[in-house]
Amino acid sequence: MLAAALTVCSPVLTSCSTTDVESTAKKEYFTSWNSCEALTALKAYVEDVTDPKSPNYIKEEDRIATFDMDGTFVAELYPSYFEYNMLEYRVLDDASYRDKAPEDVRQAAQSIRDFVRKGTALPSGFDMIHAHAAAKAYAGMTLAEFDAYVKKYAALPANGFKGMTYGQGVYQPMREVFDYLRANGFTYYVVSGSDRFICRALVEPLGIAPNRVIGMDVRLKSSKQGDVAGVNYTMGKEDYLIRTDELIIKNLKTNKVLQISQEIGKVPVLSFGNSGGDAAMHNYCLSNSKYRSAAFMLVADDDARDHANRDKALKLAAQWREAGYHVISMRDDFRTIYGNGVEVVPFTFPE
Numbered sequence: 001m002l003a004a005a006l007t008v009c010s011p012v013l014t015s016c017s018t019t020d021v022e023s024t025a026k027k028e029y030f031t032s033w034n035s036c037e038a039l040t041a042l043k044a045y046v047e048d049v050t051d052p053k054s055p056n057y058i059k060e061e062d063r064i065a066t067f068d069m070d071g072t073f074v075a076e077l078y079p080s081y082f083e084y085n086m087l088e089y090r091v092l093d094d095a096s097y098r099d100k101a102p103e104d105v106r107q108a109a110q111s112i113r114d115f116v117r118k119g120t121a122l123p124s125g126f127d128m129i130h131a132h133a134a135a136k137a138y139a140g141m142t143l144a145e146f147d148a149y150v151k152k153y154a155a156l157p158a159n160g161f162k163g164m165t166y167g168q169g170v171y172q173p174m175r176e177v178f179d180y181l182r183a184n185g186f187t188y189y190v191v192s193g194s195d196r197f198i199c200r201a202l203v204e205p206l207g208i209a210p211n212r213v214i215g216m217d218v219r220l221k222s223s224k225q226g227d228v229a230g231v232n233y234t235m236g237k238e239d240y241l242i243r244t245d246e247l248i249i250k251n252l253k254t255n256k257v258l259q260i261s262q263e264i265g266k267v268p269v270l271s272f273g274n275s276g277g278d279a280a281m282h283n284y285c286l287s288n289s290k291y292r293s294a295a296f297m298l299v300a301d302d303d304a305r306d307h308a309n310r311d312k313a314l315k316l317a318a319q320w321r322e323a324g325y326h327v328i329s330m331r332d333d334f335r336t337i338y339g340n341g342v343e344v345v346p347f348t349f350p351e
Contacts, residue, residue, distance in 0.1 A: 060185040065270035069192035075169035077307040108133035139245035150201040302331035
């Protein structure tokens with residue numbers, strides 16, 4: 001992904017040592033990007049706040065960046081959110097579970113299927129309907145079982161694409177943003193509306209540690225705990241953790257801010273998102289009174305290399321600029337989205 005830089009040896013030396021090469025080589029972090037306002041703004045910002053001589057210098061421990069996941073660096077239009085697609089599969093197609101699904105869970109899954117296949121509008125407040133249904137659908141699974149389930153589904157071919165699995169649906173240019181920020185002393189967190197443990201499974205190949213992931217949460221309990229409150233139960237050495245059907249929080253909008261404050265304990269200086277669900281997180285970042293900050297919104301405006309509603313994306317881009325966010329255009333700013341060998345194809349569904 002990163003282009004190797006060429007090194008020229010001094011003429012007085014007969015050879016170049018490994019140390020010489022490493023010290024003079026300069027990495028190119030943005031080979032998947034076109035020249036654009038958003039990238040220029042990001043690099044100028046990072047160069048400024050990492051310069052010890054700048055009045056905007058930020059010490060390394062305070063270089064905190066937050067990233068939404070779906071639609072910000074993981075594809076969400078194949079043909080819907082990963083966690084929506086997986087719930088639909090779990091309830092309506094997975095023979096090990098479909099006959100056990102409660103009626104409300106089945107209705108939620110059917111709503112997703114009708115939305116994806118027929119274009120039927122999702123019910124009002126579906127974020128929370130889905131969250132409660134998903135809590136029930138995976139209740140009783142151990143954390144290891146759930147992680148394996150997510151990764152097994154992620155290995156399936158992504159509907160609407162050729163040459164890509166669901167798990168491989170990561171925007172290559174945004175991978176390069178992670179690399180660039182890491183190299184410049186930033187610590188970044190994934191702050192998503194999706195289930196925390198789904199996010200952990202999906203970002204693991206990107207080298208993002210589990211403790212850097214904040215998401216929707218269901219209550220966990222010890223396998224032998226029963227109905228006893230955790231404060232009154234001592235977990236044994238043979239116990240293990242399982243998921244329950246109790247939703248704790250849907251991590252959207254201002255809930256993202258609350259979770260950032262509770263789990264990170266610092267106001268971010270950089271924020272990346274793609275939807276109105278990220279605006280509160282962006283505004284929290286831009287309210288940072290101690291350090292210079294910046295927020296970026298990615299818009300899905302490329303209807304040739306991805307599945308996108310360009311008219312809607314352009315309206316959102318204008319809205320985000322008005323709000324003071326930098327806008328990243330997938331069509332104009334990305335040289336590639338998913339890398340070589342990936343093609344957009346029509347969605348297909350079984351009869």
